[in-house]
Amino acid sequence: MYANSKKNVSTIEESVENYLEEVYKKIVQRDPHEDEFHQAVRIIFKSIKPALVKNPKYIRHNILEQIVEPERLITFRVPWVDDQGKTRVNRGYRVQFNSAIGPYKGGLRFHPTVNRSIVKFLGFQQIFKNALTGQPIGGGKGGADFDPKGKSDAEIMRFCQSFMTELASHIGPDVDVPAGDIGVGAREIGYMFGQYKKIRGSFEAGVLTGKGLNYGGSLARKEATGYGLIYFVNEMLKSKNERIQGKTIVVSGSGNVSIYAMEKAAELGGKVVACSDSDGFIYDENGIDVATVKQLKEVEKKRIHEYVNAHPNAVYKEDCTGIWEIPCEIALPCATQNELDEDAANLLCKNGVKYVAEGANMPCTPEALSVFLKNDVYYGPGKAANAGGVAVSSLEMGQNSSRMAWSFEEVDGRLQEIMRDIYHNCEASAQEYDKPGNLVVGANIAGFTKVADAMIELGVI
Numbered sequence: 001m002y003a004n005s006k007k008n009v010s011t012i013e014e015s016v017e018n019y020l021e022e023v024y025k026k027i028v029q030r031d032p033h034e035d036e037f038h039q040a041v042r043i044i045f046k047s048i049k050p051a052l053v054k055n056p057k058y059i060r061h062n063i064l065e066q067i068v069e070p071e072r073l074i075t076f077r078v079p080w081v082d083d084q085g086k087t088r089v090n091r092g093y094r095v096q097f098n099s100a101i102g103p104y105k106g107g108l109r110f111h112p113t114v115n116r117s118i119v120k121f122l123g124f125q126q127i128f129k130n131a132l133t134g135q136p137i138g139g140g141k142g143g144a145d146f147d148p149k150g151k152s153d154a155e156i157m158r159f160c161q162s163f164m165t166e167l168a169s170h171i172g173p174d175v176d177v178p179a180g181d182i183g184v185g186a187r188e189i190g191y192m193f194g195q196y197k198k199i200r201g202s203f204e205a206g207v208l209t210g211k212g213l214n215y216g217g218s219l220a221r222k223e224a225t226g227y228g229l230i231y232f233v234n235e236m237l238k239s240k241n242e243r244i245q246g247k248t249i250v251v252s253g254s255g256n257v258s259i260y261a262m263e264k265a266a267e268l269g270g271k272v273v274a275c276s277d278s279d280g281f282i283y284d285e286n287g288i289d290v291a292t293v294k295q296l297k298e299v300e301k302k303r304i305h306e307y308v309n310a311h312p313n314a315v316y317k318e319d320c321t322g323i324w325e326i327p328c329e330i331a332l333p334c335a336t337q338n339e340l341d342e343d344a345a346n347l348l349c350k351n352g353v354k355y356v357a358e359g360a361n362m363p364c365t366p367e368a369l370s371v372f373l374k375n376d377v378y379y380g381p382g383k384a385a386n387a388g389g390v391a392v393s394s395l396e397m398g399q400n401s402s403r404m405a406w407s408f409e410e411v412d413g414r415l416q417e418i419m420r421d422i423y424h425n426c427e428a429s430a431q432e433y434d435k436p437g438n439l440v441v442g443a444n445i446a447g448f449t450k451v452a453d454a455m456i457e458l459g460v461i
């Protein structure tokens with residue numbers, strides 16, 4: 001009897017394994033050059049195996065082959081005129097990945113590295129992240145291979161207007177609601193919203209989030225991803241009877257996510273000693289002065305090395321990955337994908353890191369992730385840990401449709417509650433599938449089962 005049931009289990013596991021392999025092979029064959037997308041799919045497939053073993057309905061309904069194929073992927077020309085009068089052309093993208101639980105939702109990235117693989121990996125992850133927030137939002141993402149670095153304000157405006165001229169016919173408050181990501185902040189959202197309003201001839205506040213406060217934005221959206229990350233880390237620490245207070249913290253990047261993660265960590269008594277940009281990193285043993293970073297990055301749009309002019313005691317090194325050599329108890333990669341590799345993970349472990357949580361999307365390579373799990377580092381995956389931004393975007397949509405504006409405290413209070421719930425949901429799901437403490441498995445299964453169940457209920461569409 002025992003031998004039989006053991007054999008059954010291993011047969012089921014084998015058929016799940018074969019199914020995952022078969023679907024994965026198909027996506028690689030179909031789009032062989034999409035490395036980042038393949039990586040994001042591998043991470044999900046590895047985690048959700050126990051959920052497929054327990055619930056064969058997902059295989060019966062062939063959910064995986066459906067979920068890895070975007071519902072729609074739009075590619076378009078973005079022509080614009082630079083300050084010298086020369087016509088330039090970029091490529092724009094919007095991937096509308098999955099709308100089973102709500103309208104497509106996810107940011108726009110303006111960066112020279114943007115291509116189909118990047119928007120597909122981001123859009124795919126967004127499906128599960130958005131499900132974890134408990135809000136009714138599907139997964140989408142987009143952007144352009146446009147480099148905002150060194151462009152004048154007028155050039156940025158013309159680019160945003162041209163981008164929106166095409167995008168406008170594909171989005172709407174109940175269809176697809178873009179927001180910001182790398183290279184897209186309140187300024188760009190403002191120009192895109194202005195153009196959308198002009199094209200439509202109506203004020204549809206809920207079509208974009210991350211808007212300015214003067215025309216329908218939400219208080220605390222700017223802070224939400226970074227603050228949310230720290231609320232999530234706080235829950236991780238609490239579960240081990242520890243606190244952020246007094247901990248040494250390293251945060252990569254110095255953009256939207258990074259700045260507000262540093263601000264909240266410092267407010268809770270943590271000591272953030274380093275941050276970076278794509279040129280290099282700064283180390284300040286007295287603790288990073290976040291006001292200086294804000295002034296440099298948000299106002300003056302300067303490089304991070306300028307920090308040492310205001311703080312001569314700080315050190316600047318021209319090597320952004322060198323930031324992971326700094327000993328810390330908490331490491332928060334908040335810059336970009338695959339910024340933290342196996343060597344960096346080994347160094348962090350050797351230097352005593354105890355907690356790693358992803359502010360960026362997929363910042364740790366799969367090899368780095370294995371190193372952390374092997375070394376019992378408590379690890380918060382981005383789908384859960386950085387979900388605060390999109391969660392507050394959804395609260396912005398709610399405020400827009402009810403024509404209300406909540407106070408900062410109201411939004412921040414809801415954000416704290418959402419991040420607590422996400423943490424406990426991931427934790428419980430990891431327990432349920434016999435992987436206690438593995439928040440990667442917990443997050444992926446909790447996000448996947450919610451969307452997959454909805455897809456089954458909606459039928460084959």
Ligand SMILES: NC(=O)C1=CN([C@@H]2O[C@H](COP(=O)(O)OP(=O)(O)OC[C@H]3O[C@@H](n4cnc5c(N)ncnc54)[C@H](O)[C@@H]3O)[C@@H](O)[C@H]2O)C=CC1
Pocket residue numbers: 180181182183184225252253254255256257258276277278279320321334335336337339359360361386387389390
């Ligand atoms: N803005 C948001 O609400 C959310 C953003 N994210 C993710 O967080 C990450 C950062 O996004 P944002 O802060 O919004 O972008 P941002 O454009 O405001 O800042 C990005 C920062 O990263 C730096 N950077 C880029 N490449 C780097 C590298 N290789 N090493 C070190 N620094 C580097 C840039 O210099 C800049 O300081 C991205 O992965 C994004 O997808 C995730 C959830 C929400």
Ligand SMILES: O=C(O)CCC(=O)C(=O)O
Pocket residue numbers: 105106107108129177178179180181209361386387389390391393
């Ligand atoms: O607020 C949003 O809709 C987008 C946030 C985002 O792009 C992300 O979570 O990666």
